Amino acid sequence: MTQIYVSSLLKMETNVLKLAAQNAVVIFSKSTCCMCHAIKRLFYEQGVNPTVYELDEQRHGREMEQALKRLGCTPSVPAVFVGGKFIGTAHDVLTLQLDGSLKKMLKAAGALWL
Structure with missing residues (x-):
């Protein structure tokens, strides 16, 4: 890989992490992805x-x-970040939801008040 290409990749990684840290919950998604839709809906339904x-x-x-x-x-x-921390993709988020950890993370990040 050329040095310019590697530098560009590292810059984009930094930009993605900055975007992920700007809000309590950040989801990187694709509008045509059914699992992305399901994960977004999971969050919306929790308020x-x-x-x-x-x-x-x-x-x-x-x-x-x-x-x-x-x-x-x-x-x-989907790539899901809560409180600026990468918590995982669809499988990971669903596992956290089922064991009750997701709600605790959302409260700690200030994304959920109840």
Whole structure:
């Protein structure tokens, strides 16, 4: 890889992490992904209003998706961050929901008040 390409990848990773830290709940998604839709709905139904970045609608969506993969998001979407911390993809979020941990995380991040 060229130095310019690597530098560009690292810059995009930094940008993705900055976006993820700007709100209590951030979801990187694709508008055509059914699992993304299900995860967003899970949050909405709990009264949480996540910030959603639809990668297929973003100018640098492909680069953002590559950055998410490099950060360990596999599959790359949905990638869910709570309180600036990557909590996982759909499987991880559903597991946290089922064991009750998700609600605690949301309260700690200030995304849920009840």
